[in-house]
Structure formats: C-alpha cells, structure tokens
C-alpha cells in the first residue's frame with residue numbers, strides 16, 4: 001500500500017505543470033494576474049531574468065567586444081567586435097571557440113563553443129539597458145534583425161546559440177530555468193499582447 | 199578513429215576524441231614547432247592553420263578536426279607566409295622564439311585577410327599572441343615590411 005501511495009504521489013508530482021525551475025517561473029505562475037496587460041508585463045519581467053543574465057549579456061554588448069564571466073569582465077585575450085560581429089581579421093571568434101564547449105585539459109573550466117558562435121549585432125546589444133528599453137528594442141524589427149513576434153518566439157524557444165545559455169560548460173553559471181520555460185514565457189507574453197514594462 | 203591531414207600527409211589516429219590537437223601534433227606526430235604556452239587559449243603559442251584559418255590547437259579537440267586540413271609552422275607556405283618569413287629573418291624578430299610560430303601564423307592570417315594592415319589592424323589581430331620577450335615592436339615592423347613586399 002505504501003508503495004502504491006508513493007507511486008501515485010510521484011506520478012502526480014511529475015505530471016504537475018512546471019511552476020518554476022532554478023529561479024525562473026513558468027507562465028502558470030502569472031495566471032492570477034487578472035489584467036492582461038499587467039500579466040504580459042509580468043511575463044516579460046520574468047523573461048528579463050534570462051535576458052539580463054550574464055550568460056546572455058556577455059555576448060549582447062552595446063558597442064565593443066564581448067565580456068566574460070558572471071562579473072562580466074572584459075574578454076581575455078582582448079578581442080574586438082569586427083565588421084561581421086565575429087572578431088578581427090586574423091583573429092576571429094573561431095580562433096578559439098569551436099563547435100562545442102571544450103573542457104580544458106590544462107586546469108579547470110572550459111572554453112565555450114557552439115556552431116554558429118558570434119556576438120549579437122550592435123542593434124541587439126543591451127548591456128546596461130533597462131528592461132523597458134530591452135523590451136522595446138527586442139520587438140523592433142529595425143533592430144532585431146527583421147523578426148516578427150513569432151520569429152522572436154522561435155528564436156527564444158529553439159535557437160541553438162540561445163540554448164547554449166543553459167548549457168554553458170564547466171565553470172559558468174547557466175541562465176535561470178530552461179530554454180523550454182523561456183520559450184513558454186515568450187509564448188505567453190506574445191499571447192497577452194507582448195506588453196513592455198514602463 | 200580520427201582522419202585528418204597535416205602538412206599534406208593523411209593521418210588516421212585511434213585517439214581519445216577529447217585530446218587537444220596540440221598534444222597530437224607534438225606527442226604523436228612529433229611536430230614540435232608548434233608550442234605549448236598556456237593550454238587555455240590565452241597566449242597563442244599553439245596557433246596552427248585549420249582549413250586555412252588560424253586556430254589555437256590547445257583548445258581544439260581532435261574530434262573537431264575530422265576531415266580537416268591542418269598546416270603547422272613546419273609547412274606553412276604561400277605569398278603571405280613567405281613574405282612574413284623573409285621579413286622576420288631580415289630583422290631577427292625572435293628573441294627566445296617560444297611564441298614565434300604562433301606569431302607567424304597569426305601574422306600570415308592577418309596579411310591574407312588585410313594585405314596592408316594598419317597599426318590598429320595589427321593590434322586587433324595579434325592581441326591573442328603573447329610574447330614574454332616583448333618582441334612586439336619588431337613583430338609590428340616585420341608585418342609592415344612583409345605587407346610592403348607583398349605590394350610589389
């Protein structure tokens with residue numbers, strides 16, 4: 001009997017909607033906000049925990065090259081953005097960054113990698129920007145690479161380089177939650193009118 | 199098995215896929231011209247050409263070079279590499295020499311991309327190649343000299 005109870009309890013627990021994962025709440029957590037616009041803003045603010053996490057910000061600088069680490073210090077060795085957001089001629093990102101994270105053989109930690117690997121364009125830089133400004137910027141096709149809201153959902157929910165933020169390799173704190181949850185939040189934000197914080 | 203080409207020769211090696219290319223070049227293939235400086239992508243001493251582009255071999259797992267063409271300091275050639283070699287020897291750029299195979303790879307890659315680099319281009323492209331003997335002034339000079347010979 002005890003076993004059955006445990007089995008039932010486990011099944012119920014596993015089938016329950018995902019309310020929160022490692023510091024990120026799912027859309028259900030905002031269902032109680034009656035006003036749709038306010039709910040939308042709250043959903044975006046939750047997305048903001050990912051958007052302003054160092055794993056995302058480090059490659060969304062406003063002008064120059066990338067930063068590194070949870071304290072977002074300048075990249076070492078020094079690198080520049082370059083014309084294609086891919087470093088300098090003769091020293092582009094792929095000089096070090098490969099197709100996947102690589103565990104360092106000498107010492108601890110890893111070199112991050114993914115295919116493709118590059119900086120976000122300047123128009124998508126938001127280091128230091130307020131959440132309200134990031135929200136306006138992210139929705140603006142002039143600045144977001146011509147993306148519709150649906151494209152934005154696709155990007156947040158399925159883009160591999162975005163997904164890297166949750167699998168950043170040894171020595172880096174992953175972005176909060178999961179890409180699945182971030183995608184679900186984006187979906188719910190769009191469905192509630194994609195409102196921005198003021 | 200990992201299959202790749204180094205300096206025009208095919209290799210088929212049964213090796214742990216996580217092994218860095220630098221280890222394979224130096225310990226397995228005995229191509230010791232490529233140096234180990236830091237092992238963490240901070241110094242540039244281990245730079246080789248991977249499919250025509252510079253690459254730090256200390257952070258390149260051998261699994262990543264499957265089917266690739268690698269060229270090391272022992273075999274680098276072409277107009278830019280030749281010009282760099284001539285300019286390097288003309289003013290004796292190296293001091294101890296440890297960093298220099300990496301410097302030459304990066305300088306060659308820079309000239310392939312920008313035939314007449316400015317000081318700024320040189321700063322940007324060579325920032326990942328550290329020289330503890332501080333031969334930076336001669337490196338810069340030699341890159342400008344090599345660019346001039348390429349012009350003619």
Ligand code: FES
Pocket residue numbers: 233234235236237238239240241242243244245254255256257
């Ligand atoms: S040994 Fe590879 S960068 Fe230093």
Ligand code: FES
Pocket residue numbers: 292293294295296297298328329330331332333
């Ligand atoms: S010549 Fe000695 S480290 Fe560069």
